[in-house]
Amino acid sequence: MKKRILLGALGLVLVFSSPLVADEKLSMSPEDRALYEEMLENNPADIYVEEGSELLEEYIGGEAGLAKFLGVSEDELPKYLAGFPRYIKKIGMVVAIDQMLQAAMYANGKKPFKLKSSQMDAMAAYTKSIANGEKINIDINANEHMKEYYKLGKKVFEMRRGGRGLSCYSCHSPDIVGMRLRMQILPDLGAPKVKAAATWPAYRMTKGKMFTLQKRFQQCMKNALLAKIPLGSKHMVALEVYVTNMAKGQEIHIPGLKR
Incomplete structure (x- = not known):
């Protein structure tokens, strides 16, 4: 039996389903599912990763x-x-991989790519792919800096913003995970089948291009009519720290493939 819950802030209906009904395949048409299965073997983002290797x-x-x-x-x-x-x-x-690459480029006498550039996305994707097969081992207790960023990231994740009073937590709290928004299942970001931080940068089928995790955050913010937190800012990196820690222990697989 389905239970409909109206979230006034979202102005949308989320439908809770049993685990069987909530299978990810219901979020795609049969045609899209077939394309997804094909792309698992030939991910279009592999081209970007190869470019990143050269860069x-x-x-x-x-x-x-x-x-x-x-x-x-x-x-x-x-x-x-x-x-x-x-x-x-x-x-x-505290920096994400792309900011670290900017610093390395500068130290090597090169002008760093901008964080929003496709070149930086490609280089960051390749660099993270070097860790494919490794498990995420972020250490939020390594030093006072990491503790500070984790605390800030949790605050950003749960902070209600904008006219609708939404936050990341609005769609990814334990009470909401498993429901549907626009026919898409709202995931537990640290779950083994999702392991968000371990599978971004990823190719998004609906957008036809590759995105980093921070750019995916910005897409969510845009969809929720929230002001986008700038790439590489303290608050954005802190958010990545918090979400990455959710997937600690999960195996890295770059590039990912997303709907």
């Missing part, structure tokens, strides 16, 4: 240059990358 080589010196900048060995690099966002002493702040 990393040209601007930072490849994996060897990146490892040198981070002060780790090439063998240690995959596991180290699985711990982002993290505090980097030479940068002096």
